[in-house]
Amino acid sequence: MPSTGRPDQKPRLYLLGAGVSFPEHLTLRTLDILAACNRICSNLPQSDLDLLPSNLRSKCRSLWSIYQENRNRTENYMDVSQAVLQAADTEPPVAWLTPGHPLIFDSVSQNLLKSGRARGWNVEVEPAISCVDTILAEVGYDPANGLLIYEAYALVMQRLPIIPSSATLLLQPSAFGSDLTHYQSQWAPDLSPLRDYLLRYFNSAHPCAFVRSHSLRGAAPQICWKPLGELASASAQDTAGSTLFVPSAQSAGSAGQQQGAP
Numbered sequence: 545m546p547s548t549g550r551p552d553q554k555p556r557l558y559l560l561g562a563g564v565s566f567p568e569h570l571t572l573r574t575l576d577i578l579a580a581c582n583r584i585c586s587n588l589p590q591s592d593l594d595l596l597p598s599n600l601r602s603k604c605r606s607l608w609s610i611y612q613e614n615r616n617r618t619e620n621y622m623d624v625s626q627a628v629l630q631a632a633d634t635e636p637p638v639a640w641l642t643p644g645h646p647l648i649f650d651s652v653s654q655n656l657l658k659s660g661r662a663r664g665w666n667v668e669v670e671p672a673i674s675c676v677d678t679i680l681a682e683v684g685y686d687p688a689n690g691l692l693i694y695e696a697y698a699l700v701m702q703r704l705p706i707i708p709s710s711a712t713l714l715l716q717p718s719a720f721g722s723d724l725t726h727y728q729s730q731w732a733p734d735l736s737p738l739r740d741y742l743l744r745y746f747n748s749a750h751p752c753a754f755v756r757s758h759s760l761r762g763a764a765p766q767i768c769w770k771p772l773g774e775l776a777s778a779s780a781q782d783t784a785g786s787t788l789f790v791p792s793a794q795s796a797g798s799a800g801q802q803q804g805a806p
């Protein structure tokens with residue numbers, strides 16, 4: 545069992561979320577912490593970090609260049625984690641600023657939380673707006689009616705259970721079937737195994753939506769509806785940066801309006 549760090553010590557490392565639409569989703573608390581840190585390490589590109597006020601900008605270090613295209617994602621994450629740990633070692637307190645919520649589908653944050661606490665550091669996690677929040681807003685769905693959240697490829701590979709009476713969010717459909725980093729290339733996943741897995745639970749007319757919430761500088765949100773049977777015809781443009789929203793079986797017929805289906 546790793547140490548949970550020393551809560552009586554000042555944090556040496558903060559795990560912070562940039563929200564989905566940057567910089568407008570930054571919370572006041574996150575801005576205060578950024579101001580108090582000696583170094584801000586981030587996987588946001590430099591062009592995004594340049595939108596921060598000058599007192600923060602001067603402390604920023606974009607680690608974007610460490611993410612090498614067509615390289616195993618885990619290896620990229622390990623190298624980025626090492627760079628942040630090194631900064632926290634030499635110039636604390638340090639902030640790790642990452643898209644969305646820092647602990648929602650973020651392997652680097654998980655590495656930092658475990659490694660930092662194993663070193664006896666106080667590592668503080670601050671909540672932030674996630675794509676889970678923005679997608680629910682885009683499709684108008686209240687998770688009081690049930691919500692499953694999975695990584696799309698893990699769902700199929702691990703045969704994870706779907707509950708048809710609940711809605712499901714499947715993250716990273718754009719990386720389905722690949723362990724490599726595809727940030728720059730227009731790599732199109734083969735979604736037929738995902739379609740076939742979902743067809744065990746829903747009929748082929750069941751509507752599903754690739755949702756991309758508005759992110760940087762007010763780019764328009766995109767909701768691309770497809771019947772489940774046609775899921776594999778989605779283009780790289782439909783899937784890029786998106787999450788797949790699968791409404792519940794009960795609501796799919798009548799709930800088009802409630803859940804934003806056509």
Ligand SMILES: C[S@@+](CC[C@H](N)C(=O)[O-])C[C@H]1O[C@@H](n2cnc3c(N)ncnc32)[C@H](O)[C@@H]1O
Pocket residue numbers: 564643644645646647648649650673674675676679714715716717718755756757758759785786787788
């Ligand atoms: C590595 S995860 C990071 C999630 C992030 N930590 C968060 O809380 O939003 C990346 C995945 O989040 C989802 N995602 C990120 N930004 C999104 C957006 N603007 N609209 C829809 N989904 C998004 C996509 O499924 C994408 O493949």
